[in-house]
Amino acid sequence: MQPVALRTARLVLDLPVEGDVARVAEYCTDPLFEEYLTTPWPYTEAHARGFLTEYVPSAWSSGGELTWALRAEQGGPLLGVISLRTDAREVGYWLGSEHRGSAYMTEALLAVCEWAFAELPGTETVTWRANAGNVGSAMVARAAGFRSTTTPETTVPGRDGADLVGWSGERGATPDADAYESWAPLLGGAA
Template sequence: MDPITLVTERLLLRPAEPGDIDAVLAACQDPGIQRWLPVPSPYEREHAEEYVLKIIPAGWREDRQYDLVLTDLESGALVGSAGVGRAAGPEERVRSVGFWTAPGHRGQGYAGEAVAALARWAFTELGADRLEWLAQVGNEGSRSVARKAGFTMEGVLRSRLIHRGVRRDAWVASLLPSDLGLAPQVPYGARATYPARTAG
């Protein structure tokens, strides 16, 4: 698939360019990014070059991971990155969403704005019927973004992620086309109901 661009109220979501390498390198020095995301540590220039010049283009070319950088419409500053990837087989129409925000640009709603735009694109252009967000338990910033983008928290997946060689529990949340007033590609069946759990 050819890379796309999306424009929101404050952001341009676009393919990464060689000129983004320095900004990606600077952002990924952040202890918060290294604490929660599977980026190399220490994060060297070669890692930023590989991400911008190889990993992102390969994801688009192979039609499996659609990452974009987030830039401020007014200043052009790189404020983060966000993407949608495959979370299951193509017939299941389940995609995952991930994102990071550069230090100095957090708490301004950029990630939520980007995720909302990517979600609508994933439902209308990729044919997704479910978007999933996963993050290590404790990553409150990421959870806040997911909630603001309309995701419904579903629970904890025990030992779901491996980070720095250690298994970690993960929060999971989902967003459906119907949450945005869109029709699903595959019709919904009856929703399950579960009895309340009791101690005992």
């Protein structure tokens, strides 16, 4: 599959490239990444280079995982990354700390979901999972119309391969009317 660029009102979602190595390496040293993501820890420039020059192009080529860079303008600096694992129609994402609270990731997630429903045959739902306690990621999923599907059995893979307690959600092409309320047990009244 060839990389596809997406545009939103404020963002360009395009292919993350080798020129993004320094930003990826910087962002992925955030202590939240150690707690909530499966990226290598400690994270180095070598990890970022391998991700950008080997993993991302190979995954696009095979169609197995489609990864976009978030940018405020064409050719602009990397703000974050969003991926869609096509076999499970599962999204994953992260945003550089100085860009959190901007609603950029919700905007990007909506664009990726819209693209998946329109362009990936057989897409009926898009799923999301995160480590339990990742409130920021859950708030993005909630804002993008995902319904919480979390049960006591929900898990996510950990960095070492062991399953961890997780949270999950899903959405169809049109969010369920009560999707927002489904998050109350996890997020309470979090804005």
